[in-house]
Amino acid sequence: MATSAPVIDEDLYGAPALRDSRALFARIRDAGPVVWLPRHRMFAIGRYEEVKAALRDDDVFVSGRGVAANPVTNLLARDTTLFSDGATHDARRKVLRESLNPKALKEIEGHVEQQARRVVAELGVGREFDAAGAFSRHVPVNVVADLVGVRGGADRLLRWAGASFNALGPVNFRSATTGPTSLGMLLYMLRLGPGRVAPGSWAASVFAARDRGEISAREARALVIDFVAPSLDTTILAATHLLWDLAHNPDVYARVRADPTLVPAAVVESVRLGAPIRGFTRAVARDHEINGVTLPKGSRVVLLFAAANLDERRFPNPERFDLDRPNNAHLGWGNGPHTCVGIFLAKLELQALLRAMLPCVQSVSVHTPRRLRNNTLQGFRSLRACFS
Template sequence: MNRRAVPSVDVDLYGPKAIGDPQPVYRQIRDAGPVVWLPRHRMWAMGRFDDVRDALRDDVTFRSSRGVAANPVANLLGRQTTLSSDGSTHLNRRMILMRSLTSRALSPSAEVFEAEAVQTVERLLAQDSFNGVADFSARLPVQAVAELVGVQVTPQHMLRWAAATFDALGPVNRRGLSTMHRSFALYLYTLRLNRTAVKPDSWASSIFDAADRGEISQLEAKNMIIDFVAPSLDTTILATAQLLWSLGTVPGLWAQLRNDPSLVPTAVVEAVRMASPIRGFTRTVATDTNVHGVRLRRGERVALLFAAANMDERHFDQPETFTLNRRGSNLGWGHGMHTCVGMQLAKLEMQTLLHAMIPRVETIRVSDPVPLANNTLQGFAAFTASFT
């Protein structure tokens, strides 16, 4: 195809420069056009809010069933997961996962989350400083959620697997190759899973219950465990870390939230927009289509950049600013049929932490940020924080 007539951006979306400082790259893609060609990856990209949202709504044209990664190996291995499915298959798998993740299903766990959140805040108040990621934002997912998933591996093991899985969703670059053995280990682990290897009455056990009822195959059940292991940890951890960082860096923000706790849900949604922990997933064009005068051909791959869309100045007023006055939705949890199944869980965890902090923490200080290096995830790997 002759690409001379279409916008082209010659950047390595997964290179060290774009990973370390992504906003200039996202802006370059947005400014170039609604859909642009990435010659280094031989795929299209969308970075403007309206276009990414529209593509996510159009799951007939932009398909997930051929995988959402930027490389064929990961797309092949992930074909039995909920993320890599469309239509009735996706709806069936999603319904099975949601039995564990609706607000009603999560309500019995609320007290456990609240107790863990209070213990976490009080423990950190007693310390001069702490790691804002490992000691704060990872605490609830690691201590509480990993137990609910019910696979008999350590939470730290789950974290390593999950991060590697997200690395594998990029191209076959040095970063992806260096963690490939871990993502493949998770794949092999799920293939060996059976009911005796998961805790009774756990989320993982509910997947095998569905297989026993004939709702999905045993192979689907094994692969769908990844839908719990990978997304339930990293994305919430990164969004929570962004929340804490913003509370410690935006003047007056923490005082405003303490004075009006009804703004807690707004703070959580805004943190997810700012964090955009998933940089983006790819889709495959199902049939020849035209987007703003650009012809996309059947079989071509398009990167839908949630993180770029969430900072689009065409849609958000001062998108680089964290504000509790912002209204409306964002794409931090995706959109449309593939909206994150764990969204209610993430909201519950983050809101619970804030409610534990409000009566106990007067000031928040943060410093020394270390960015995360991952092909698909973005956010903080670590930073120093303190409570008084």
């Protein structure tokens, strides 16, 4: 495509970028408000203000034509909330929010906190563990598995979630090898009905909305995916990165222990730095200009949440963990109409884990980080840790 945008001829989804995207994200930000990625035949936006503006402009940057970097996923996932716009999106999101709004989550707050205290107590002090597994996985997996109400076990839910995020990338090795798992999740959901989910569960609420005529039967099955796929890996990655941040910023952890009212700020700042979602794509609905560069109608652009969260134009000294960062409205959970519908659940789980640590954990140490390689997610797939 002939374009006046700066060209970055690198593979955004290649192994070097997935090992650590920060250098490439910085190149994209420094090159301009919008760049062209010839290897993927799409534009990329990595600066905070431009990513935020695009996320809030769902008339131009549309999700209904898919948010993946390949046409197959964009076709198969068209009935989900993430892959919709306007009134359709609002109707689907309303059904999900029945279970995920702050008032509804208040009913499970005690359960989440109990699970978090159990995790910390079982890990104890002085014993090394894998943060990504022993610390981060238990709360979201058990909460989501119990509340969603679909059979299949936690391990299968985790495989489905990871595969679904790989499927949002281009057609490459990762999306191809996890394709059968993604397809298996899709086939399983297509067979779902009220009799195959737990009574009173989140999935049951979706089928109740179908019975009320608010959504179709096909949408109801797809919306169960919206509970499973986004609720696991992202929170697990965020919790693991939280331990990484606390270990590398002992002064921050000491402040939070002395003043537990800082727990929400610590969680928000850690998600800014860790940003589990690298970014989603959008289709451009009509010709649109950004700083003199025209994005033609029908083109595709990837909005890089993680790059925007480290934009020094918006966040002074962006690599620093700052509990006092003013107006820390980062994009780790997105923004605009498609802000993560599970944001309140994620905050509840992350805050519960941190609060559970405060009475008995004086410090955190970590070593041997191994990074996840996923087309859409970023973070640690394993991280050795120890409480003291």
